[in-house]
Amino acid sequence: MDTKRGQDLVASAEVENGVGRDAAPIVATRLQAYAAIPYVAESLEAVVTGVRDLASALGAAAGFISLEPSYGLAHRAAVAASRPKERTGIGEQRFRERRARLRYSDRIGTELAGVDWGTFLGPGHLERVDLGELRRSGAFARVVEVSPKLGYLQISNDPLDDLTDGFEARLALARRALAPLLMDVSSISME
Numbered sequence: 001m002d003t004k005r006g007q008d009l010v011a012s013a014e015v016e017n018g019v020g021r022d023a024a025p026i027v028a029t030r031l032q033a034y035a036a037i038p039y040v041a042e043s044l045e046a047v048v049t050g051v052r053d054l055a056s057a058l059g060a061a062a063g064f065i066s067l068e069p070s071y072g073l074a075h076r077a078a079v080a081a082s083r084p085k086e087r088t089g090i091g092e093q094r095f096r097e098r099r100a101r102l103r104y105s106d107r108i109g110t111e112l113a114g115v116d117w118g119t120f121l122g123p124g125h126l127e128r129v130d131l132g133e134l135r136r137s138g139a140f141a142r143v144v145e146v147s148p149k150l151g152y153l154q155i156s157n158d159p160l161d162d163l164t165d166g167f168e169a170r171l172a173l174a175r176r177a178l179a180p181l182l183m184d185v186s187s188i189s190m191e
Helices: 041-058 071-079 092-103 131-136 159-163 167-177
Strands: 012-016 032-036 062-065 118-121 142-147 150-154
Touching: 032 041, 032 071, 041 062, 041 118, 041 142, 041 150, 092 167, 131 142, 131 150, 159 167
Parallel strands: none
Antiparallel strands: 012 032, 062 118, 118 150, 142 150
8 A cells, every 4th residue: 555655645544642742741641543544345344353453452442433435534534633524424413423522532431422334332331331232222233342341333234335325314323322322512513
């Protein structure tokens, strides 16, 4: 996946542990990781399994997998550091949820800003919801206990569904199933 000089990036990843930041003293070291990689249908299962394994190895408190139509949009979604771009499949609710990830990042260990095609539940979430009940809800195509402290929920078997207008109906079912964990994002600005 070599990007030639002058061409657009196609993939990136970063793991950050907070060391070396010019911020106020950090009480507990915060580890963040993201990856933006090209979608290859034939590699989907291997990539999802690899991301689940990485999340488990890092002791993830929360996380998500989504499909975006370009590297730039994938990077923006991953770092949550800017205003999400509007696209098919991103309605007002989901727009607010994506912005809330950054604004309420101190709460992601116990609450979810929103749901994506793939959503990770860490120990703070699993104390409040049961994976068996989520499996029985019918809102998810896949519910996996990655480890005793990490769960993974997948809304459909095809991440391309994330790029359709019909995906919002699936997200609504998932939001109902995860209601005890969801933050109120109604105050998040659309501007």
